[in-house]
Amino acid sequence: MKVLMFGWEFPPQSTGGLGTACYGLTKAMSRLGVNITLVLPTTENITHDFVRIIGANVRLKGIKSPIRPYMTETQYSRQYRKSSLYGQSLFDEVYRYSMAAEQIAREEDFDVIHCHDWLTFEAGIRAKSIANKPLIVHVHATEFDRTGGLSLNRHVYDAEKRGMQAADRVIAVSNYTKNKIISHYGIMPEKVSVVHNAVDHDRSQPSEDSGLKKHSKIVLFLGRITLQKGPDYFLYAASKILQIEPNVRFIIAGSGDMEQSIIQKSAELGISDKVLFTGFVSGNDVNRAYSMADVYVMPSVSEPFGITALEAMKNNTPVIISRNSGVSEVISHCLKVDFWDINQLANKIIGVLRYRELSETMKNHAAGEVSRISWSNSAEKCITEYNRALRGENG
Amino acid sequence: MVKVCLYFQVHQPYRLRNYTVFDIGNTSNYFDDEKNANVLKRVARKCYLPANQVIMELLEKHPEFRASFSMSGTVLEQMERHSPEALESFKSLVRTKRVELLDETYFHSLAFIYSKNEFKEQVRLHNQKMQKLFGYKPRVFRNTELIYNNEMAGFIEKMGYDGVLAEGADHILGWRSPNFVYKPKSANRLKLLLKNYKLSDDIAFRFSERSWQEWPLTADKFSSWISAVNGNGVCVNLFMDYETFGEHQWDETGIFEFLRHMPGEILKHKDNSFRTPSELVKEHEPAGELDIHNMISWADVERDISAWTGNSMQQAAISELYRLESEIKASKDNSLLEDWRRLQTSDNFYYMCTKWFSDGDVHKYFNPYESPYDAFISFMNIINDIKIRVKRCQTTKNKNKDD
Numbered sequence A: 001m002k003v004l005m006f007g008w009e010f011p012p013q014s015t016g017g018l019g020t021a022c023y024g025l026t027k028a029m030s031r032l033g034v035n036i037t038l039v040l041p042t043t044e045n046i047t048h049d050f051v052r053i054i055g056a057n058v059r060l061k062g063i064k065s066p067i068r069p070y071m072t073e074t075q076y077s078r079q080y081r082k083s084s085l086y087g088q089s090l091f092d093e094v095y096r097y098s099m100a101a102e103q104i105a106r107e108e109d110f111d112v113i114h115c116h117d118w119l120t121f122e123a124g125i126r127a128k129s130i131a132n133k134p135l136i137v138h139v140h141a142t143e144f145d146r147t148g149g150l151s152l153n154r155h156v157y158d159a160e161k162r163g164m165q166a167a168d169r170v171i172a173v174s175n176y177t178k179n180k181i182i183s184h185y186g187i188m189p190e191k192v193s194v195v196h197n198a199v200d201h202d203r204s205q206p207s208e209d210s211g212l213k214k215h216s217k218i219v220l221f222l223g224r225i226t227l228q229k230g231p232d233y234f235l236y237a238a239s240k241i242l243q244i245e246p247n248v249r250f251i252i253a254g255s256g257d258m259e260q261s262i263i264q265k266s267a268e269l270g271i272s273d274k275v276l277f278t279g280f281v282s283g284n285d286v287n288r289a290y291s292m293a294d295v296y297v298m299p300s301v302s303e304p305f306g307i308t309a310l311e312a313m314k315n316n317t318p319v320i321i322s323r324n325s326g327v328s329e330v331i332s333h334c335l336k337v338d339f340w341d342i343n344q345l346a347n348k349i350i351g352v353l354r355y356r357e358l359s360e361t362m363k364n365h366a367a368g369e370v371s372r373i374s375w376s377n378s379a380e381k382c383i384t385e386y387n388r389a390l391r392g393e394n395g
Numbered sequence B: 001m002v003k004v005c006l007y008f009q010v011h012q013p014y015r016l017r018n019y020t021v022f023d024i025g026n027t028s029n030y031f032d033d034e035k036n037a038n039v040l041k042r043v044a045r046k047c048y049l050p051a052n053q054v055i056m057e058l059l060e061k062h063p064e065f066r067a068s069f070s071m072s073g074t075v076l077e078q079m080e081r082h083s084p085e086a087l088e089s090f091k092s093l094v095r096t097k098r099v100e101l102l103d104e105t106y107f108h109s110l111a112f113i114y115s116k117n118e119f120k121e122q123v124r125l126h127n128q129k130m131q132k133l134f135g136y137k138p139r140v141f142r143n144t145e146l147i148y149n150n151e152m153a154g155f156i157e158k159m160g161y162d163g164v165l166a167e168g169a170d171h172i173l174g175w176r177s178p179n180f181v182y183k184p185k186s187a188n189r190l191k192l193l194l195k196n197y198k199l200s201d202d203i204a205f206r207f208s209e210r211s212w213q214e215w216p217l218t219a220d221k222f223s224s225w226i227s228a229v230n231g232n233g234v235c236v237n238l239f240m241d242y243e244t245f246g247e248h249q250w251d252e253t254g255i256f257e258f259l260r261h262m263p264g265e266i267l268k269h270k271d272n273s274f275r276t277p278s279e280l281v282k283e284h285e286p287a288g289e290l291d292i293h294n295m296i297s298w299a300d301v302e303r304d305i306s307a308w309t310g311n312s313m314q315q316a317a318i319s320e321l322y323r324l325e326s327e328i329k330a331s332k333d334n335s336l337l338e339d340w341r342r343l344q345t346s347d348n349f350y351y352m353c354t355k356w357f358s359d360g361d362v363h364k365y366f367n368p369y370e371s372p373y374d375a376f377i378s379f380m381n382i383i384n385d386i387k388i389r390v391k392r393c394q395t396t397k398n399k400n401k402d403d
Helices: A017-031 A048-054 A073-080 A090-107 A118-131 A143-147 A154-166 A175-185 A211-215 A231-244 A259-268 A284-292 A307-314 A342-354 A356-371 A375-390 B033-061 B073-082 B084-095 B116-134 B150-158 B197-204 B219-227 B255-268 B277-283 B312-323 B325-331 B334-343 B372-402
Strands: A002-006 A035-041 A058-063 A112-116 A135-139 A169-172 A192-194 A217-222 A248-253 A275-279 A295-298 A319-322 A335-337 B002-010 B067-071 B099-102 B163-167 B191-195 B235-241 B272-274
Touching: A002 A017, A002 A090, A002 A118, A017 A035, A017 A112, A017 A307, A017 A375, A035 A090, A035 A118, A090 A118, A112 A118, A112 A375, A118 A135, A118 A154, A135 A154, A135 A375, A143 A154, A143 A175, A154 A175, A169 A175, A169 A375, A175 A192, A192 A375, A217 A231, A217 A284, A217 A307, A217 A342, A231 A248, A231 A259, A231 A342, A248 A284, A259 A275, A284 A307, A295 A307, A295 A342, A307 A319, A307 A356, A319 A342, A335 A342, A335 B372, A342 A356, A342 B372, A356 B312, A356 B372, B002 B219, B002 B277, B033 B067, B033 B073, B033 B084, B033 B255, B067 B073, B067 B084, B073 B084, B073 B116, B084 B099, B084 B116, B099 B277, B150 B163, B163 B277, B191 B235, B191 B277, B197 B219, B197 B235, B219 B255, B219 B272, B255 B272, B312 B372, B325 B334, B325 B372, B334 B372
Parallel strands: A002 A035, A002 A112, A035 A058, A112 A135, A135 A169, A169 A192, A217 A248, A217 A295, A248 A275, A295 A319, A319 A335, B002 B067, B002 B235, B002 B272, B067 B099, B163 B191
Antiparallel strands: none
């Protein structure tokens, strides 16, 4: 099986769960004998160094483009407006990427096309029309998740919908996302399959003691500081918790468009000294952050999946997750909250911090649970979808 | 001759409300009155009332028919409040004098394991409740969830009971059959009746299971299994939750029709009859002595007490609770004592069980919590509030002493 895959971020050059998911999935598929050519929009030529990371079956093609997956159009134009080298907007870049895709589709030999999220959907549609091969679109997030349903970007929504409609099969990262695809994009349920994400068990786990941990309990938020991830709810809960547990420290690890306002808000709440911002973290620092935390909190407003919850569990950290998440469909040994219910969020965080028996029981069971969630499972399901698409099943 | 002994457990707990850390010290309202009322009314409508009606019909139709019940104090209180008609229908069954009532701990608690003193008090409270509501003085005891061992039997004998019920688990019986009356090792005259778990669970758990090779279970098929015991035993003890009828097995499964016809089919065989536990105890000398050292129960496949005490959360919650006993009793504060006792109901610890949590199963029945972890958090928050109330009582007392 040869797959022409369109992605847009990949470790180590990645900023979110999407790169992690592509990495885990392609690595597991290559182990199952699938030959993947991964097309990434990138300004730099990725070296063989990278191929070594992912395994021999994956080849990379570079397209000159500065697209970053989680960039909004506003951010994009702020950053690149002055440069004549690049297109006038994010959508120009998506267009250039898709034109390049046409060329690649002519040159490459493949059986199916697999696209990850809206930036690559147009590329996939063009590759399909050139090569007349089945198209699988993989939905890791929708515009409804990114915006919380507010001020939806019409262009993005249209690009998502076009991709889903043109696809032979649609893969959703959760039932939560599948429902959105059906209800907001009008796609037939029979065409959409759920392939849950997983977590990579291969990487080594550092567990060094941090100085901070000796003196205080640590509550961790790790993710982009954007509306979708609910950092504001985390902060309000922190403020409530500190009223009765003053010796707790809150770490906000990540960056994003709400970063400034969240820093400001923590000052307004008078808890700046208890809330620590790390900025963007990557690589081993991510594992380090999980290991030092007494509890990991994912209060997302809308989380299509939420791999970070699995990573935290893998690092032996109890997790509290939003009910509006895909990961809540695959794990039970955690606490679940409505993201808006600050009282419950604070109550559960304090519970985990106060009672050793609770956090120990959660950790013990979570370790077993997360060990059974593997990318090879997800990879097998993707291959099933390829075969269904090749047989012409689209319902 | 096979004597069938039907015993039904009737129990509902006072479920806790979602009690947060911010409630501690501010409100001592621990119980979800609305949910408890709704559950009780629902169970009365779907189970207690229709099942009692069938039992009454059977009593009228077959002079040989008998049944027995054990009802926790917590379910009786809730019936008094939310379904007096259900309570009334139980009373009319008892008035036939062919329905026996058993004693248990008033709060359906694990007190025997953690405080003998508290256990004794709760058994007495239950006995008084039986006399008050039904004018009945039970002679046979069944402990919460059939939790049992030698020590329990000895203790219960000293309290004056004639018989005690337990699970007829394979790992205790070995080659022996549950279809005889036994004597506990630690007792002199107390007799032990063992649940025939295969035949009991055929009704309680497998009745509507379509993948079961015996499905559908009909009254005449079941009665042929009972008759087959002739020659290999004197009794068949069918012990189960009363909620089997109409709740665990819905009306649509045909469970009520089964109950309506099963006794008649059994009685067609002239060697078969029905007995209450007291009658069995009176009529039979022990076939042997049973030495049961470790605690057994009727729960899960393990038939031990791990469903309530298996993980460290459960152990922490229980030991925190019982540690407060002497201070609570010294406080002479009745509402504090009442709340503390309601917290002892075994369901509170069952909800914290992590054994089967991922699979989702019987532990889910009317479980108000999303996870065992949520159950633990609410419970521990309440314990913290109880501790504050205990302190307050002590301070007031000391003050009064000083004045």
